Amino acid sequence: MTGEYILSRRALAMLLLQQDEEIVSIVRHQEGDGYAALAEVARDISFKRRGSFHLNLSLERNEIAKELVLGVFTAPEKRVVTWAERLSNWSVRPLTGIPMLLIVLYFGLYKFVGEFGAGTVVDLLEKQFFVEIVNPWVTGLVKNLIPWEILQELIVGEYGIITLGIRYAVGIILPIVATFFIFFSFLEDTGYFPRLALLVDRVFKYFGMSGRAVIPMVLGFGCDTMATMVTRTLETVRERVIATVLLALAIPCSAQLGVIIALLSKSPGALAVWGVCLLLIFMVVGLLAARLLPGEAPMFYMELPPMRLPQFTNVLTKTYTRMQWYFMEIMPLFVVASILLWLGKVTGFFEKAVVAMTPVMNSIGLPKEAAVAFIFGFFRRDYGAAGLYDLQTKGLMDARQLTVAAVTLTLFIPCVAQFLVMKKERGWKVAGGIGLFVSLLAFGSGYVLNNFLLMTGILA
Amino acid sequence: MKLSDKAEEILEALWIAVEEKKLAALDPQDFTIPLEDPAYVELTGRALVEIRQGLVYFRPEGKVEGRTTIRRHRLAERLMMDVLNIRGEAGDYKACEFEHLLHEGVDTKVCTMLNHPTTCPHGKPIPPGDCCDQARAEGDLGVVPLTEFKSGQEGEIAYILTEDNKKMQKLMAMGVLPGNRIVLLQAFPSYIFRVGYSEFAIDSNLAKEIFVRK
Incomplete structure (x- = not known):
């Protein structure tokens, strides 16, 4: 070998013999003409040892590992069953595991993220800090400094960068996402996820995914964009595509969840209808995808690390890095969205778009003003949901319309960031296809739900 | 002494006729080996079968021999399919040749390796051998x-x-x-x-x- 490599020659040789695709392509590239001779030798050795090459390799690794721990590691005479092991046992048996999951979801998601994050902290930051202190102060400042009304609008107007973009990102999204990430990092460090994965594996197989996919699905309730990225931990392309579709379609992210729950909780029953709709669509689309998509069936294997009490600093560090990523990614988008919304308003594009979308809105039983929410929704789904919130405050929509709008919006196109990640992970074709499918299904479901609600009179 | 391959074939056919088709005897006219074949003489000479009015009947010793012969044949079929992955007619044909090698404890080893199968690939029962009964008695799952x-x-x-x-x-x-x-x-x-x-x-x-x- 003549090329330059980071790995040692021996490691390289072992990987070549194992036909590691990445290494083979690197070596082929580095060696140029010399590769043919090298491949010949590798083939020869592989053939000579064909009977048990991988087995011998594993056995030898095993031996080396045994020698390493010899003398520094002694096993207790009898296995000690610790409290953590007992907890672990409960978490993997359906009879105790499912109640445990519900407890985790209730306290973690509902109480901590929902009530504390989206309730208490948002109240504090958004209502008391931004609306009462920051916004009036900045508005005053800008109005004094900048004489042109159009620019004032850009910074502190209805869709202003500060009054809408920053307020939204910091006041509403930050606390919700931060509490979610704390919850998620905590669970991650306890070792609960692999146990949850094996618990749901059988059910997830019906949807064409292995239990492993439960991790991106749970993460999706925090941020669908990040979850779409995490789908790359799944084994097969088929599984990744199914997970991506379901994330884009039926898993609302935390920001969206917060706003929608606030929106619908005022009319009893609406939240239930919304939840049942999403669950139904998740299951139907999952079942169909598992039937229709070609490719190999998923296989499930996972190491179960011992259950541990998470270290406080580790949880904080993880939460911090996730928040950092989120903010780097999201903050500019909020500003850009604000600018685009401002442009739309100034140029009158919105009015035209609203007119163009009116027939669609009418067909699913919504007032034409709801179109704005959907246009917002393309930038960020929670933006759209917030738009609905405004409509509700103005008394333009009743419970039925709100529910239809919330379902349609939840299903509708994921935010721009998620779409871009989908494109990056799955390529233009698949991402475009998913986008189109999701939009059609969203409005289709809205139409069906609206007629169903009108006919049965539920929520009337 | 070991029987010839042809004699074993006859024993098998007779065993199937008597034990599975519940006939009294084997009619060589329905079978590929005609009555003139010296293999019949070999069998009668060893007092395993007797031939009356052109039909072949078991003697008690012959029945035992027939049972172990059919057992070897069906084990060979299993071996072809499960381990060597040779299926269909090729597998049947190879099994016919292979079965004659399963003597003197080789059948027991093959049976244990296959974990004491009870049926052949065609769904017919494999008569259990001593090793099967022993494994059952010991509750050895293999x-x-x-x-x-x-x-x-x-x-x-x-x-x-x-x-x-x-x-x-x-x-x-x-x-x-x-x-x-x-x-x-x-x-x-x-x-x-x-x-x-x-x-x-x-x-x-x-x-x-x-x-x-x-």
Whole structure:
């Protein structure tokens, strides 16, 4: 070998013999003409040892590992069953595991993220800090400094960068996402996820995914964009595509969840209808995808690390890095969205778009003003949901319309960031296809739900 | 002394006629080996069968011999299909030649290796041998897939049987290697096992490819 490599020659040789695709392509590239001779030798050795090459390799690794721990590691005479092991046992048996999951979801998601994050902290930051202190102060400042009304609008107007973009990102999204990430990092460090994965594996197989996919699905309730990225931990392309579709379609992210729950909780029953709709669509689309998509069936294997009490600093560090990523990614988008919304308003594009979308809105039983929410929704789904919130405050929509709008919006196109990640992970074709499918299904479901609600009179 | 291949074929046909078709005798006219063949003389000479009015009847010793001969034939069929993966007519044909080698304890070894099968690939019963009865009496399960273990049961990994190289490597990376001890901790909703000091969860598709012995 003549090329330059980071790995040692021996490691390289072992990987070549194992036909590691990445290494083979690197070596082929580095060696140029010399590769043919090298491949010949590798083939020869592989053939000579064909009977048990991988087995011998594993056995030898095993031996080396045994020698390493010899003398520094002694096993207790009898296995000690610790409290953590007992907890672990409960978490993997359906009879105790499912109640445990519900407890985790209730306290973690509902109480901590929902009530504390989206309730208490948002109240504090958004209502008391931004609306009462920051916004009036900045508005005053800008109005004094900048004489042109159009620019004032850009910074502190209805869709202003500060009054809408920053307020939204910091006041509403930050606390919700931060509490979610704390919850998620905590669970991650306890070792609960692999146990949850094996618990749901059988059910997830019906949807064409292995239990492993439960991790991106749970993460999706925090941020669908990040979850779409995490789908790359799944084994097969088929599984990744199914997970991506379901994330884009039926898993609302935390920001969206917060706003929608606030929106619908005022009319009893609406939240239930919304939840049942999403669950139904998740299951139907999952079942169909598992039937229709070609490719190999998923296989499930996972190491179960011992259950541990998470270290406080580790949880904080993880939460911090996730928040950092989120903010780097999201903050500019909020500003850009604000600018685009401002442009739309100034140029009158919105009015035209609203007119163009009116027939669609009418067909699913919504007032034409709801179109704005959907246009917002393309930038960020929670933006759209917030738009609905405004409509509700103005008394333009009743419970039925709100529910239809919330379902349609939840299903509708994921935010721009998620779409871009989908494109990056799955390529233009698949991402475009998913986008189109999701939009059609969203409005289709809205139409069906609206007629169903009108006919049965539920929520009337 | 060992019987000739042809004599064994006749014994098999006779055994099937008597034991499975419930006939009294074998009519050589329905069979590929005509009555003039010296193999019949070989059999009557050893007092295994007797020939009356052109029909072949068992003598008591012949029935025992016929049973073990058919057992060897069907074990050979299983061996062809399960281990050598030769199916269809080719498998039947090869089994016919192979069966004549299964003497002097080789049949017992093959039977144990196949974990005492009870039927041939065509669904016909394989008469149990002493090794089968002994295994049953001792409750020895032999080598079984991990899916047959009860939770809490411990055993030794015998081999991994999969055609998928990727699966094989995944399993070996978990420490599922022949000779290692394995404890099945749970069988539903997924299989959880412990090898060494690590625990793993797998689905039933993977679990049925790990073969273990108690």
